Amino acid sequence: MIYTDNNATTRVADEVIEEMLPYLGQFYGNPSSMYGFADMVNKKVQQARTQVADLINADPGEIIFTACGTESDNAAVNAAISAFPQKKHIITTAVEHPAIRNLCFHLQKNKGYKVTFVPVDKKGRLDLDTLYKAMSDDTAVISVMWANNETGVIFPIAEIAQKAKEKGIWFHTDAVQAAGKIPIDVKAAGVDMLSLSGHKIHAPKGIGVLYIKKGIKFSPFLIGGHQEKGRRGGTENTASIIALGKACELAKAHLPLMDTQVRAIRDYLETRLLEAIPATSVNGDTENRLPNTLSIGFDAVEGESILMLMNQAGICASSGSACTSGSLDPSHVLMAMQVPFKSAHGTIRFSLSHYNTKAEMDTIVQTLIPAIDKLRQMSPFWKDGKVV
């Protein structure tokens, strides 16, 4: 199997599994309990908190654990609108993950909020003019992802955070895709809240993080016991937290590798595909992109068919096509970028990890050349070597 869908989920690192197993088995104590058996688990949880904080240059006290990136996103937006109940405007982008996008649709449709979905250009870059013009005294929160999951495009978070600060507006960023791939420094960037997800950085599924800058008037999303200093109720997912801590420690150590080795392998795949297969184009700003992501469109053929042919060869990737999105539109990200339909439906996303090799890329290319050709032979939109 060749796994190139790391933006969808990642393999749990062996070191991480090893780190967490004792806390699934032998050391099952509840960190809040009043005896030594539990206290040692609590100490490991706090150690994990420090490891997570280290990855993003936060203070451990500014980290709370959640069940997933989606919960972190929901908690952040809800905290902002709770802190400013009079303010009924939200600013976000047209290319957010459904955890922010659908939440904003819900608030717009059912809770009377006005939402500005800032558009992007054809390279997926934010229209900052529109964003800044939209900021007003009625804006409760601005939420902009650090990097896009489909194209890998990276947004100017520090600049936007600074502008938000000048206007006194809370700024949240969904850094689920960026964490572990590029350096993140919350102090330098000046964000108020940041979401992170375990299963994107070789930790298990079902664990996330919300960074909350000291001083932010945060009210809990999940109300229950006093865990996380009253900021998030629910007994801590101890084993997964400990796993996440280890994963963050490893992610920090691997950042240089991401920038060199992984980037080189991704670039190699991109170059070879563009050379070997005609009528093929890359989606997104290649100057400001995560080092592991490649969104590439093959004209006149359809994404699900491409994925199924790759699956026959044991290659795992994903697509922005309608058929795979579960709806009948290609992904909203490709639509927002106005990627022409002839390549939007035939877009495949490859997202690498440091486990991928150059040899694997060769296999992908060798598989895709005949696969795309087979589908183009069948396509009414392809004739004599070009789109019709």
Added chain:
Amino acid sequence: MWNYSEKVMEHFLKPRNVGELEGANAIGETGSLSCGDALKLYLKVDENERIIDASFMTFGCASAVASSSALTEIIKGMTLDDAAKITNDDIADYLGGLPKEKMHCSVMGQAALKKAIANFRGIQILEKPGDMVCECFDVTDLEIIDAVKNNGLENTEDVTNYLKAGGGCGKCLDRIEEIVHKTMASMATSSAAD
């Protein structure tokens, strides 16, 4: 991951009758690049209106390819009148069933066949009767009513799965819901009188 039958996978990986048919005298096209689904059906029909050969070109997912392949196998040897009776359910059954979200792929097959037959007979398919409901996918209210009545559809999701209507910009979803309710209500009352 779509739950595809073995037959669907087979027809996708080894499709029958792919390509432009030389000497085709009937062609039916449906769908578009923007839709994400398109089918061009070629027929060679003899003087007794019997389909002696058929082929297809498809842009679409595994279901679309399989549906097209299956359709060409089903209609070879049939007269146009018999072929005109083929429904999307027949295509889906031939394939051992399709996931409900993919039923519209088989509907495309039925639509292309209808156009090919009309093309052969020199009949112009007139502007569809009824009011346009879904602009993205060109579906009228009468088509929705028809689909609800004949296929046991019960909600807007079913309608979208069958006709794609409502699956684009979503503006017509409320209207579709209205039509579904009215149609189901009229079906209930008509059988209540029995």
